[in-house]
Amino acid sequence: MQLEQIKYPAQESVALTEPFFHMAFSVDCVIFGFDGNELKILLIKRGEEPFGGYWALPGNLIYLNENIHDGAARVLRELTGLQNVYLEQVETFGTVNRHPLGRVITTAYYSLVKIADCPVFAQSHAEEVSWFPISKVSDLAFDHLEILKACMQKLKKIVRGRPVGFELLPPKFTLSELQRLYEAILEYPMDKRNFRKKILSMNILVELEQYQEGVAHRPARLYKFDEEKYKRFVEEGFSFAV
Amino acid sequence: MQLEQIKYPAQESVALTEPFFHMAFSVDCVIFGFDGNELKILLIKRGEEPFGGYWALPGNLIYLNENIHDGAARVLRELTGLQNVYLEQVETFGTVNRHPLGRVITTAYYSLVKIADCPVFAQSHAEEVSWFPISKVSDLAFDHLEILKACMQKLKKIVRGRPVGFELLPPKFTLSELQRLYEAILEYPMDKRNFRKKILSMNILVELEQYQEGVAHRPARLYKFDEEKYKRFVEEGFSFAV
DNA sequence: TCAAAAGTGTTCTTATTACACCCATGG
DNA sequence: CCATGGGTGTAATAAGAACACTTTTGA
Structure with a gap:
């Protein structure tokens, strides 16, 4: 193997085997949102080749001198x-x-975000940006459909191990909205009474003295998350330790 | 940004932004083994700079024309x-x-392997290869200690979601050996009766008509895994679906 | 006969499931 | 007055946790 010195930002020089050094590294972001009914995903329409005109996950190559996590952001x-x-x-x-x-x-x-709080606009090689219901996403650039599926599996796992919703729901929400979110993520229906019992027993919700308005049925009570307790729950996960 | 054509094996040519293409990609393998008492990890002593003489995870750069998973193997x-x-x-x-x-x-x-079944020998830039109890690993090359810790966390998660042992134990083993394995991974003691009840209720073990020999106490019954049932369990995980 | 680990059940508590009717509102 | 979704409790079952003594062997 042949060694050579190449110029490298942030370090003086490198002596690494040349044939390994013709690759690039990228990140792709799978941003989930929720509109009250459906789980959605943020996609961009690519304005550049390859896959110009295709919808894709927001992603790009990272710089040599940035951490991959920073690059993703x-x-x-x-x-x-x-x-x-x-x-x-x-x-x-x-x-x-x-x-x-x-x-x-x-x-x-x-990531999980509240769609309403996150105005998005196309920039750089993104020609358009838009939210799509995950059920309707079929053709994506590169292997992005595979990536999306892996992230959905991950999300399903996560939701079983810790509460989800703070990141996806508006500040005040009804228990039915929260249940619809869980059902959208896990893709199966849940029993209303059992769901309420369980989520309330976690002690992460604060019951408000406010109700829905303008709905053609009995208005539902609004709740918010107890941010402190919610965060503790997320950090510790469900503790399985003895 | 400046585009250029660079030579690339396996593809005709590429037009990608040059500054991105001065990086390399490596894999590091965290191989867990079990000797009946302790969880161990396979390390190599590096025979090359950087970190020459340091113990490290077996790892190296991957080739341009190999999948990363294949590269790891x-x-x-x-x-x-x-x-x-x-x-x-x-x-x-x-x-x-x-x-x-x-x-x-x-x-x-x-990965998880049976130490006894896996003769190892140092090659390439490995000067030595050896198994170390995880509790005694402290200094490693690069950020390998951080990587090891991440893999241990992963292993703990895995062991809660599916049975572990087939990959780590000899073909015939006692229930106490299996319990010691679980305790070594999870790092807390378990109740003998509850452990047995639970592991037997999974129906992945076959009770043999054989017993330990030559031990200075009542000899323990030997068990083996029901390979079919075990595999099904691993693939499906614990099903949480309704 | 002693030391060392094997083997074995029950009780209590907690979590999970299944399930059906009345309530408040807008149209 | 009707359609819509909101809201509520109980009983049965399953899972998890705590806990102590007898058995078998080699030394």
């Missing part, structure tokens, strides 16, 4: 305007031919 | 002689300065 911001979202790594996809132009390995990140 | 084989192990991806580590010679992003894989 930057790429998401540059393409969609979304910022200050909590991104969590899911999985790295590295089959040889996943990118038609060269060897590009990508790491998927996911 | 190859690297593990080349360094330690271990092959045909089931590798599962855990997490990708991509802070800028994690490798002193340049930008190297790495993906960690883990």
Whole structure:
């Protein structure tokens, strides 16, 4: 193997085997939102080749001198305007031919956001940005459909291990909205009484003295999350320790 | 941004932004074993700079024309002689300065193996290969200690969601050995009766008409795994669906 | 006969499931 | 007055946790 010195930002020089150094690294962001009924996903329409005109996950190559996690946040911001979202790594996809132009390995990140609070706008190589119901997403650029599916599996796992909703619902919501969110994520119906019993027993909800208005049925009581307790729950997960 | 054509194996040509293409990608393997008492980890002593003489996870750069999963299997084989192990991806580590010679992003894989069945021998840039009790591992090359910790967390999660043991124990084992394995992974003691009740209720064990020999106490009955049922359990995990 | 680990059941508590009717509102 | 979704409790079952003594062997 042949060694060579190459110029490298942030470090003086490197002596690494040249043939390894013709690859790129990207991140792709799977941003889930909820509109009160359906689970949605944020996609961009690509304005560049390859896959120009295709819908895709917001993603791009990262810089040599940025951490991949920071890169994910930057790429998401540059393409969609979304910022200050909590991104969590899911999985790295590295089959040889996943990118038609060269060897590009990508790491998927996911996040949950409130659609209403997150105005998005297309920038950079994104020609459009839009929310799509996950049930209607079928064709995506690259291997992005596979990535999306992996992230949905991850989301399903997460929702079983800790409460979800703070990131996806408006500040005040009804228990039925929360239940619809769980049903949208887990893709099966739940019993109303059992769901309420369980979610209330977690002690992460605060009952408000406010009700829905203008609905053609008995108005539902509004709740909010007890932010402190919610966060503790998320951090610790359900404790399985003895 | 400046575009250029670079030579690329397996594809004709690429037009990708040059500054992105000075990085490398590696894999690191976290191989867990069990000796009947302690959880152990397979390490190599590096024979090359950087971190020459340090103990490290078996890891190396991957080739441009190999899938990362295949790369993990190859690297593990080349360094330690271990092959045909089931590798599962855990997490990708991509802070800028994690490798002193340049930008190297790495993906960690883990596996579980029977130490006795897996003769290992140092090759390539591994000067030595050896099993270490996880409790005694403290200094490792690069950020490998962080990677090891992440994989241990993953292993703890896994053991709560599906049975573990087939990959780590000899073909015939006692229930106490199995319990010691669980305790070694989860790092807390378990009640003998409750453990037995639970593991037997999974129906993945076959009671043998054989007993321990030559022990200075009442000899324990031997069990083996019902391979079919075990595999089904692993694949499906614990089903939480309604 | 002693030390060491094997083996074994019951009780209590908690979590999970299944299930049906009345209530408040807008149209 | 009707359609719509809101709101409520109980009983049965299953899972999890706590807990102590007898058995078998080799030394």
